[in-house]
Amino acid sequence: MIGLLDIGGTKLxxxxxxxxxxxxxxxxxxxxxxxxxxxxxxxxxxxxxARLSAIGVSAPGPFDRDAAALLDPPGMPPVWHGFRLSEDxxxxxxxxxxxxxxxxxxxLAEARRGAGTGDRVVVYFTVSTGIGSGVxxxxxxxxxxxxxxxxxxxxxxxWVGGPSCHCxxxxxxxxxxxxxAIERRFGVRAERLNDAAAWRDVGxxxxxxxxxxxxxxxPDSVLFGGGVCGSWDRFAPSMIETVESHLFLQRMxxxxxxxxxxxxxxxxxxxxxxxxxx
Numbered sequence: 001m002i003g004l005l006d007i008g009g010t011k012l013x014x015x016x017x018x019x020x021x022x023x024x025x026x027x028x029x030x031x032x033x034x035x036x037x038x039x040x041x042x043x044x045x046x047x048x049x050a051r052l053s054a055i056g057v058s059a060p061g062p063f064d065r066d067a068a069a070l071l072d073p074p075g076m077p078p079v080w081h082g083f084r085l086s087e088d089x090x091x092x093x094x095x096x097x098x099x100x101x102x103x104x105x106x107x108l109a110e111a112r113r114g115a116g117t118g119d120r121v122v123v124y125f126t127v128s129t130g131i132g133s134g135v136x137x138x139x140x141x142x143x144x145x146x147x148x149x150x151x152x153x154x155x156x157x158x159w160v161g162g163p164s165c166h167c168x169x170x171x172x173x174x175x176x177x178x179x180x181a182i183e184r185r186f187g188v189r190a191e192r193l194n195d196a197a198a199w200r201d202v203g204x205x206x207x208x209x210x211x212x213x214x215x216x217x218x219p220d221s222v223l224f225g226g227g228v229c230g231s232w233d234r235f236a237p238s239m240i241e242t243v244e245s246h247l248f249l250q251r252m253x254x255x256x257x258x259x260x261x262x263x264x265x266x267x268x269x270x271x272x273x274x275x276x277x278x
Contacts, residue, residue, distance in 0.1 A: 002273055003043045003055040003093065006102070006265040009075035009129040013262070014042035016050065017270045022263060032077040036088040043093065054277065055097045056269035057085055058105040061132060068099040074166050075129035075180060098273050102126065103150060104141055105268025106258065107134025110223050112271060115259040119220035123213045124258065125150055127206065128226035131174045135217055141272075142217075151178065155208050177205045179228050190228045202228075203235035207242025214243065214250050221254040225264060232257055 004022070006013040008030060015025045026045050031038045043055070060073035068086035070076075090097040107116075107124035116122035122136045133150025135142040151174035152167050163184065165172040175181050182190045186198050193199065210222050224232070240255055260267060 001047065001050045001052055002270060003047055003052040003095075004057075004266045004269045005039055005042065005055065006058045006105075006269070007039075007060065007070075007080075008102070009060065009073070012038060012042060013266060014039075014046050015263075015266050016043075016046050016052070020270075022266060022270070025263060025266065030076065030080075033079055035080050035083050036092070039085075039089060040092055043089070052093050052095045054095050054273050055085075055089055055093060056273035057089075057097060057099045058102045058265035058269045059085070059099050060130065061101045061103075063099060063101070065099060068097050072166065074174075098269075098276055100141075100269065100272045101132065101134065102265050103132030104134035105266075105272060106225055106260075106264045107136050107223075107268070108141055108271045109260055109264040109268035110225075110258045111136035112139060113260065113267060114264065115223050115256060116221050119254075121217055121219040121221075123210075123217055123219040123222045123253075125206070125209070125213075125222065125224050126226040127178060127224060127228040129179050131178045131209075133213065135213075135219075137217075140275075150209065150213075153209060153212055155205060173205060173209045177202045177209075177228075179226075182228065190231060193231070193234075196234070199231065199234035200238040203238030204242050206235065207239040208246070210239065210243050210255065211246045214247065214253060218250060219253045221256070223256060223258040225258040225260075229257060 002017045004015045013027045016023045062071045069084040072081050086097045103126045110116045111122040124134045126132045131151030152172045154171045156171035159171050165175045179190050
């Protein structure tokens with residue numbers, strides 16, 4: 001049996017899988033202290049007395065894959081920075097811990113089991129507290145060493161007075177159109193933003209990010225997920241219009257929401273464990 005964890009800035013989720021199917025999913029808020037106890041408690045709640053053969057973790061970047069350690073994930077309580085999953089969870093449960101970027105997990109899940117099934121190349125964007133992306137070509141993740149491709153593409157370097165990104169850069173997509181950026185720019189959380197012009201602006205910037213992804217990867221589909229996508233109908237029209245207006249020789253990909261919902265990071269973590277065990 002494989003234990004599965006989804007670590008997010010505001011919530012944690014856990015499940016187990018025996019084969020390809022997820023068991024019950026347990027969720028809780030992300031604590032500001034004792035991360036090991038929180039994650040171990042979630043796994044114990046879903047696994048019961050079953051012995052785990054591996055633990056798959058969907059985690060926000062950046063992180064150190066070799067050490068299975070979170071580095072400086074934006075939007076997470078400071079106690080999570082530097083948290084070593086392999087040492088803490090692996091030793092407690094006596095099994096290997098496999099960690100992958102949350103956007104990569106979601107991309108793999110959607111490409112194999114969701115809206116991207118059958119597509120040769122799938123690009124996935126998560127737009128939540130931050131922005132991330134993953135690329136799957138012919139069913140396999142395209143590895144990116146730093147996991148910064150989606151949110152840290154520089155789109156507005158001349159943004160005078162704009163905030164510096166936590167990565168040290170300026171004008172990154174994440175500082176313009178993520179959930180944190182929307183709240184900073186417009187003074188209200190994304191789920192409460194009712195300004196049509198503001199949403200058109202968010203869509204335009206996200207569209208420019210998609211344009212870059214299309215130029216690099218020539219995808220069949222560009223899929224989206226994450227908390228900000230609860231307002232999909234507000235920003236998607238301007239995003240798609242922006243993509244259409246900037247394509248040159250590239251074909252227009254299918255752009256839509258992913259189909260797997262909140263469980264996609266857990267499904268993706270399971271797929272990553274299976275791949276690395278093969």
